[in-house]
Amino acid sequence: MTTTTSSSTIQNPIKSLPGPHESIWYQTIWGVTKPVSYFNTMQKRYGDIFVTPQFAGLPPQVIISNPQAIQQIFTADASMFQSGLGNQMIQPIVGDLSLLLMDGDRHLQKRKLLMPPFHGERMKAYGTTIREITREATEKLTVGEKFIARPLMQEISLNVILRTIFGLKKGKRYQQIEHALIGMLDMFDNPVNASFLFFKPLQKNLGFLTPWGRFIQKRELLDKLLYQEISERRAQKEHTGEDILSLLLSARDENGEGMTDEELRDELMTMLFAGHETTANALTWALYWIHYLPEVKEKLLQELSSIDAENIDAMEIMGLPYLNAVCSETLRIYPIAFFTLVRILQAPMELMGYEFSPGTPLAPCIYLTHHNSDIYPEPKKFKPERFLERKFSPYEYLPFGGGSRRCLGSAFAIFEMKLALVTILSKYSLKLAQKQPVKAVRRGIVFTPSGGVCLTVDSYQ
Numbered sequence: 001m002t003t004t005t006s007s008s009t010i011q012n013p014i015k016s017l018p019g020p021h022e023s024i025w026y027q028t029i030w031g032v033t034k035p036v037s038y039f040n041t042m043q044k045r046y047g048d049i050f051v052t053p054q055f056a057g058l059p060p061q062v063i064i065s066n067p068q069a070i071q072q073i074f075t076a077d078a079s080m081f082q083s084g085l086g087n088q089m090i091q092p093i094v095g096d097l098s099l100l101l102m103d104g105d106r107h108l109q110k111r112k113l114l115m116p117p118f119h120g121e122r123m124k125a126y127g128t129t130i131r132e133i134t135r136e137a138t139e140k141l142t143v144g145e146k147f148i149a150r151p152l153m154q155e156i157s158l159n160v161i162l163r164t165i166f167g168l169k170k171g172k173r174y175q176q177i178e179h180a181l182i183g184m185l186d187m188f189d190n191p192v193n194a195s196f197l198f199f200k201p202l203q204k205n206l207g208f209l210t211p212w213g214r215f216i217q218k219r220e221l222l223d224k225l226l227y228q229e230i231s232e233r234r235a236q237k238e239h240t241g242e243d244i245l246s247l248l249l250s251a252r253d254e255n256g257e258g259m260t261d262e263e264l265r266d267e268l269m270t271m272l273f274a275g276h277e278t279t280a281n282a283l284t285w286a287l288y289w290i291h292y293l294p295e296v297k298e299k300l301l302q303e304l305s306s307i308d309a310e311n312i313d314a315m316e317i318m319g320l321p322y323l324n325a326v327c328s329e330t331l332r333i334y335p336i337a338f339f340t341l342v343r344i345l346q347a348p349m350e351l352m353g354y355e356f357s358p359g360t361p362l363a364p365c366i367y368l369t370h371h372n373s374d375i376y377p378e379p380k381k382f383k384p385e386r387f388l389e390r391k392f393s394p395y396e397y398l399p400f401g402g403g404s405r406r407c408l409g410s411a412f413a414i415f416e417m418k419l420a421l422v423t424i425l426s427k428y429s430l431k432l433a434q435k436q437p438v439k440a441v442r443r444g445i446v447f448t449p450s451g452g453v454c455l456t457v458d459s460y461q
């Protein structure tokens with residue numbers, strides 16, 4: 001792979017950087033409809049730093065897939081960048097007080113408050129629930145029946161969030177919130193409906209006739225339910241639950257201040273937004289690769305045959321080497337997020353010989369870094385063994401981004417992926433019910449296998 005660097009620093013590098021020459025319309029259509037082909041082509045032409053033009057409603061961005069440059073970005077002081085500013089588009093969903101929209105000290109303080117529930121011992125408590133939800137969701141599968149993996153994985157990931165993050169108990173409120181959330185999330189399946197996120201002028205409430213009007217109604221209903229839940233939980237004297245909302249209700253910052261109802265609502269929506277589709281698609285991809293490549297399935301089942309899947313401790317599952325390699329390779333070959341959050345420079349920065357000025361949007365590209373053939377020989381091939389043979393640095397392997405914006409739910413997502421896969425594969429023998437290899441297509445913020453992956457239940461294990 002080529003590396004494009006300049007020996008001398010340039011005054012306005014974003015203009016001087018190499019970048020595509022096709023018309024903006026052509027590139028927008030190409031980039032939106034076939035992002036994998038677009039970015040592969042750009043990397044072949046320009047190497048590991050290039051600039052995209054104003055594109056799909058976004059300003060020009062510097063696309064970076066060079067590990068040294070990514071290291072510089074991830075290890076720079078957090079005050080060098082703003083990312084919240086670049087996420088304003090999702091404000092209607094996550095609200096003004098979301099971590100995703102914050103920058104600077106507020107962002108760092110909020111991360112400190114939100115981080116503890118996602119780590120260490122806490123995770124163990126979620127293991128039983130994840131396995132239970134996976135069993136419940138897959139109970140309906142019968143031998144000989146075809147099913148599409150993605151909606152089933154979405155059901156699992158949504159229920160995991162409702163029970164472990166929102167801390168909801170099965171019952172009327174649970175059903176109402178689940179229903180309201182699905183109603184709102186479904187709107188974003190259709191790019192026409194979702195267009196109001198990209199084009200502010202479409203955010204006019206003309207009632208149920210317009211997508212924005214429908215969205216507002218759905219959001220109001222959901223908010224009402226969420227605030228009811230928060231207020232009831234606050235009224236309980238002790239927040240003893242293991243769920244994340246309970247932990248956040250008792251969290252205090254260094255001034256002893258707790259979170260307001262509005263902050264709690266916005267962070268619940270943030271975790272739902274960031275954690276639902278991402279994990280569901282990671283699971284869908286994993287099921288695809290395991291069943292597309294018989295040797296991968298065989299090796300994995302061999303490893304699983306050595307454990308008692310029903311009774312094994314969740315933490316032991318985390319240590320299974322081949323399962324770990326399969327999950328890692330799944331997130332390498334088609335990382336669910338193509339890019340990290342954009343980093344808008346706040347001070348001059350030199351990267352790869354270019355001097356970038358404040359205001360420049362830097363976009364570390366996870367997909368292109370994961371397809372660098374110097375780091376990953378035969379990058380288009382699914383080979384879990386590469387993760388058994390060597391360790392990759394956090395600047396070479398970055399499915400969860402890095403630095404001060406690294407994914408807050410990374411450990412949780414991996415935990416859920418492994419537990420759900422083991423629960424499914426130790427109960428059912430599945431096979432692919434489609435001959436054609438799937439393609440990676442864009443679905444909202446994530447990259448997903450086209451068609452959602454059709455599988456059949458072959459037999460019970």
Ligand code: HEM
Nearest residue numbers: 274275278279282336340341400401402405407408409413
């Ligand atoms: C396979 C599943 C997931 C993938 C691939 C993924 C990927 C990412 C990526 C690439 C980022 C941006 C990091 C950066 O810019 O450096 C991110 C941020 C974030 N993720 Fe995840 N994520 C996943 C699951 C989750 C889950 C389950 C949660 C929570 C329940 C979550 C919560 C967040 C939050 C809150 C942020 C924003 C962090 C900040 O702005 O400081 N993610 N994620």
